Amino acid sequence: MFMLWESVRSALASIRAHGFRSILTSLGIIIGVMSVIAVVSIVQGLSATVNAQFEGLGSNTLTVRSYTPFKKALQGQYARLSNEDMELIRRRIDGISHITPILYSQSGAQGRIAYRSQESFSQVFGVGPDWMEVNSSFPETGRALAREDDQRRRLVCLIGTEVIKNLELPDEPIGEYFRVNNDWCRIIGVMEQRGELFGFSQDDYVMMPYGTARRMQGSSRDLDIQVQLLVEDMERQDEVIARIRRLLRQEHGLKAGDADDFRIQTSEQLTESFNAIISTITAAVVGIVGVSLVVGGIGIMNIMLVSVTERTREIGILKALGATRRDILLQFLIEAVMLCLVGGLIGIALGYAVGALAATLLPGFPPAYVPGWAILLSFGFSAGVGVIFGIIPAAKASQLDPIDALRYE
Amino acid sequence: MSETKEAASAVIRFRDVARRYVMGDQVVNALDGVGLDIARNEYVAIVGASGSGKSTMMNIIGCLDRPTEGSYVLDGEDVGHMSELKLARVRNREIGFVFQSFNLLPRADALKNVMQPLVYRGMRLSERRALAERALQRVGLGDRIDHLPNQLSGGQRQRVAIARALVGQPAILLADEPTGNLDSRTTQEIMELFDELHDEGQTIIMVTHEPDIAAHCERVIRLEDGRVAEDQRQHKRRALENQH
Numbered sequence: 001m002f003m004l005w006e007s008v009r010s011a012l013a014s015i016r017a018h019g020f021r022s023i024l025t026s027l028g029i030i031i032g033v034m035s036v037i038a039v040v041s042i043v044q045g046l047s048a049t050v051n052a053q054f055e056g057l058g059s060n061t062l063t064v065r066s067y068t069p070f071k072k073a074l075q076g077q078y079a080r081l082s083n084e085d086m087e088l089i090r091r092r093i094d095g096i097s098h099i100t101p102i103l104y105s106q107s108g109a110q111g112r113i114a115y116r117s118q119e120s121f122s123q124v125f126g127v128g129p130d131w132m133e134v135n136s137s138f139p140e141t142g143r144a145l146a147r148e149d150d151q152r153r154r155l156v157c158l159i160g161t162e163v164i165k166n167l168e169l170p171d172e173p174i175g176e177y178f179r180v181n182n183d184w185c186r187i188i189g190v191m192e193q194r195g196e197l198f199g200f201s202q203d204d205y206v207m208m209p210y211g212t213a214r215r216m217q218g219s220s221r222d223l224d225i226q227v228q229l230l231v232e233d234m235e236r237q238d239e240v241i242a243r244i245r246r247l248l249r250q251e252h253g254l255k256a257g258d259a260d261d262f263r264i265q266t267s268e269q270l271t272e273s274f275n276a277i278i279s280t281i282t283a284a285v286v287g288i289v290g291v292s293l294v295v296g297g298i299g300i301m302n303i304m305l306v307s308v309t310e311r312t313r314e315i316g317i318l319k320a321l322g323a324t325r326r327d328i329l330l331q332f333l334i335e336a337v338m339l340c341l342v343g344g345l346i347g348i349a350l351g352y353a354v355g356a357l358a359a360t361l362l363p364g365f366p367p368a369y370v371p372g373w374a375i376l377l378s379f380g381f382s383a384g385v386g387v388i389f390g391i392i393p394a395a396k397a398s399q400l401d402p403i404d405a406l407r408y409e
Numbered sequence: 410m411s412e413t414k415e416a417a418s419a420v421i422r423f424r425d426v427a428r429r430y431v432m433g434d435q436v437v438n439a440l441d442g443v444g445l446d447i448a449r450n451e452y453v454a455i456v457g458a459s460g461s462g463k464s465t466m467m468n469i470i471g472c473l474d475r476p477t478e479g480s481y482v483l484d485g486e487d488v489g490h491m492s493e494l495k496l497a498r499v500r501n502r503e504i505g506f507v508f509q510s511f512n513l514l515p516r517a518d519a520l521k522n523v524m525q526p527l528v529y530r531g532m533r534l535s536e537r538r539a540l541a542e543r544a545l546q547r548v549g550l551g552d553r554i555d556h557l558p559n560q561l562s563g564g565q566r567q568r569v570a571i572a573r574a575l576v577g578q579p580a581i582l583l584a585d586e587p588t589g590n591l592d593s594r595t596t597q598e599i600m601e602l603f604d605e606l607h608d609e610g611q612t613i614i615m616v617t618h619e620p621d622i623a624a625h626c627e628r629v630i631r632l633e634d635g636r637v638a639e640d641q642r643q644h645k646r647r648a649l650e651n652q653h
């Protein structure tokens with residue numbers, strides 16, 4: 001223990017004595033650790049934000065949407081999920097507590113909205129009254145969409161908070177009329193704020209009754225909708241999925257062997273697929289960094305070997321003064337480890353700085369977050385690299401014969 | 410003094426010590442059957458032509474090297490049977506080595522150089538510092554403790570080296586041509602230091618080429634081709650002066 005401390009002391013002195021060279025030596029480690037910390041901090045920040053967003057979707061939410069394989073899309077045959085499909089699901093499948101269609105603009109274009117002299121574009125879509133329950137998202141002020149609004153195709157809507165800003169609506173916009181594409185629409189409520197995701201506002205939308213949206217889209221027959229529903233009993237979720245699938249396959253006239261032309265996703269799957277992407281990125285980065293740490297380690301081994309040769313005489317002197325093989329081994333090993341740890345420390349600081357910089361430069365990006373495990377891992381890895389690549393030079397130093405070492409020119 | 414009594418009190422005892430180097434098909438007998446006893450508090454000069462085996466003998470005495478044949482008993486223990494670890498311990502505690510080329514640690518100041526052997530004794534920094542400062546004061550360098558070796562003159566460097574050799578209070582001080590790189594005035598100063606140390610009871614063995622330095626010592630051993638050609642006792646000049 002005493003020798004360990006003495007070795008740390010002499011290693012630090014030696015690193016300081018060769019300041020610039022030490023930095024160059026551990027550059028591989030610095031860059032490796034820096035990139036892992038930077039990427040981890042950004043990815044973790046993203047992941048925390050996204051997971052918070054997904055929490056809104058209850059775990060018993062199912063989303064059904066049409067799915068066109070790439071080959072069919074090339075042939076111009078697009079799958080559709082129709083209003084009839086939804087009605088069938090609503091009538092034929094048990095165990096569903098809430099169900100809502102969602103109708104986005106078919107062209108994918110945003111709707112043009114205007115209020116007085118202000119014009120803007122916004123996500124405009126139509127939903128059924130159950131949408132609020134399914135998404136557990138409710139109006140902050142005003143009222144929710146009612147069945148009546150849907151049936152009578154009323155020109156009313158709920159808006160996200162961003163719309164108030166974009167159109168410079170009054171602070172209390174309920175009861176105001178504004179234009180959505182070519183129709184005048186009355187605001188009946190303002191939705192709860194959802195915040196930002198990847199720098200995009202989640203509150204820039206206009207939500208109107210499904211019936212109204214259908215009418216505004218014109219040719220109602222070919223519309224492709226999404227269906228969101230809440231399963232009453234979590235236990236029976238798989239059963240519900242299977243039954244919807246059977247029903248839709250039959251309805252779409254699919255033969256055995258044909259692939260589904262729709263997808264049924266649980267909210268869990270959404271989160272999972274996102275987290276899978278995150279893990280893949282993290283693993284890829286860790287792999288790359290692993291390689292760069294090995295390269296860094298070889299750099300350190302190289303310099304340590306040079307240093308052992310350079311200091312052969314010094315090693316001879318130390319042996320003449322009573323250093324044992326173990327003392328010399330420890331001294332050079334600790335020096336390699338300290339080089340790596342100093343590199344790791346600099347790397348962590350730089351990586352954090354890069355992550356924080358990225359977070360501030362990209363508007364709306366979540367703040368960088370470095371989890372403790374990433375720091376521990378970086379440190380552990382750096383130390384490990386030091387031990388693995390320091391042991392050969394250290395062993396070489398410790399095995400030197402004192403007389404030969406002293407005579408070395 | 411009878412032969413047996415002297416052998417019994419000997420701190421260094423060589424019996425038929427040989428050190429051979431094999432160079433291809435040629436064998437170099439650096440030492441070739443040396444028998445020798447050196448007692449505590451002796452002041453010995455080893456002289457001889459270049460290549461006669463002086464340094465080889467010093468290295469063996471200092472446990473930096475081991476005999477190929479014969480036995481070397483240091484303070485009652487056979488060095489030939491010592492482990493690597495034990496040898497390092499002996500080098501650390503029993504031996505103080507001074508080299509012709511000083512051999513200071515280039516990046517450490519005088520104080521750190523002198524403290525270094527104490528590190529291997531597991532001594533705390535404060536203790537090491539106190540002992541090292543005292544040793545540097547002893548050699549007259551109390552005001553140079555933070556100088557790096559390249560900021561010191563040759564004579565001062567050798568004083569630092571002597572302080573480092575002495576700081577652990579070794580049984581034997583070995584010096585291989587300690588004044589070989591120094592001018593005559595500095596040589597004089599170093600020799601006065603050695604004389605004082607000897608007066609304080611230090612056992613000193615020194616290799617030298619210079620006759621008047623050899624004449625300083627109480628005993629002169631002359632090597633020729635790895636053998637002891639002459640082993641002569643004399644009274645130290647200054648000791649004689651003191652007696653009168």
Ligand SMILES: Nc1ncnc2c1ncn2[C@@H]1O[C@H](COP(=O)(O)OP(=O)(O)OP(=O)(O)O)[C@@H](O)[C@H]1O
Nearest residue numbers: 430432437438439458459460461462463464465466
């Ligand atoms: N490592 C070695 N390999 C081969 N031969 C060696 C080695 N070391 C010393 N010798 C030989 O041993 C003999 C004695 O060498 P040593 O260094 O002891 O001489 P020395 O008396 O100290 O000479 P000098 O006065 O020049 O220092 C020499 O012939 C030398 O060539």
Ligand SMILES: [Mg+2]
Nearest residue numbers: 463464465585
């Ligand atoms: Mg010599």
